[in-house]
Amino acid sequence: MELDLKKLKLRSINETLQNLDRKKNERDFKVINPEGSHALCAGLTEDMNINIKGHVGYYCGGMNQKAHITIEGNAGTGVGENMMSGKIHVKGNASQSAGATAHGGLLIIDGDASSRCGISMKGVDIVVKGSVGHMSGFMSQSGNLIVCGDAGEALGDSLYETNIYIKGKVKSLGADCVEKKMDNKHIKKLKKYLKEAKIKNLKAESFKRYGSARELYNFKIDNLSSY
């Protein structure tokens, strides 16, 4: 089914996708003429494939559950923000705060992502084939951030338990972020993500792993009842 933003309003397109017609059981959609619209395909909750032909605005695929969204263009601020599950694939570049606060699912960005990629991520897996800007992984809590290019300043500042894998250069590490040893289990895990993102030319062993030194945050399991 084709949904044209030149003919239909954004809200009506989102409503169609959020309330699938069970009688038709249509699960494949194409969205044309997005022209930078904000909040496109936000709040989807079911298994479906959506192909967006062009550039999108802010928060595309925000809060996504289960849906597979492909953006054949660039994405604005906060693509896949607060995603719970499913998959979002940006074929161009992503603006700042890609995958912000996302709990689950997979976000693949073929180009570069700007600053604060994966900020406060809570379990999502993010694969960036290009580079990421400054403050990426800021206060990120869990999940995996994989970058095939370089990382900007203050990578992983104040992070908790996210694993960050970088192939290229890191301009600087943020507070409490340190390089960590790549064990076999990390290499195995990274291989899985590279395969999922169809990256064949890079070896998992050539990445460096970064994570928390655990000196900045004071979460102790024994104190759980106090929180």
Add this chain to the structure above:
Amino acid sequence: MCGIVGVYLKTKKFEKDLGKILSGMLNNMESRGPDSAGFAVYKTENEKNYKYSICINKLNFDDFKNEIIKKVKKPTISQFSDHVILITSDEPEKVIKVINSEFTDISLVGYGRSIEIFKQVGNPKDVVKKFKLETFSGSHGIGHTRMATESAITTDGSHPYSTGEDECLVHNGSLSNHNNLRRELKKQGNIFNSENDTEVAAGYVSNSLSNNKSLKDTLISGLKDLDGFYTFITGTRKGFAVVRDEIACKPAVIAETDDYVSIASEFQAMAHLPSVNSAKIFEPEPGIVYSWGN
């Protein structure tokens, strides 16, 4: 919030359409700034004369015309709603004095050999319409839609700010050290007409350019001297530059083709531009000055 837009034409192909392109961009940025709007268009350079963009506010156009004819040399005056473009061979020093001392309640929005500036409170769509931006042609242009945060919704608080000959600046963001900087710049002889933070940034640029610094070097030193959040677009007679502060909270996206380079706060402002889907699209990196022309 605020929306900022700009187009710099690298070839002559779209010169006639500049106003149409810019008005579409401003209309699309209404959601980022519904309080006021303004734009600056650079037309062919006028070698003999100066152009003065004046907001006459509530003053009757004929009254203004009858008065100004007596005071400046061979003026040509065209009216665009509550703004007029006054063309005369008289030097800026004299004309600025006449405008400021012989009239009450009118304000000089900008002047130069090429620039024409219009700005007013109201919805961008209405502002663009009343100044007939669609009919403008030119080599480059800059626009702004304002969501007022830092000072009142007035014509003086609207962008672009022009504080020097053929110069203008628009801003998305806020400055925190503008009061100190304004005092410093005033000491060096610069004049400010509002309490607005952006006017200080424009004054800073003009002051530096008048000390023979290039636009690029000016903006590089501005990264150190201007404290706050900003994406700036600045225009000069022959050029156009963009800079974001180091933190880069304020968005900007650039689209470049062989014929033009355009910048906007959001891509949707540029979605109507010719062959934009095949343009090179990128975000200006924090703390890097991008410039075109001179």
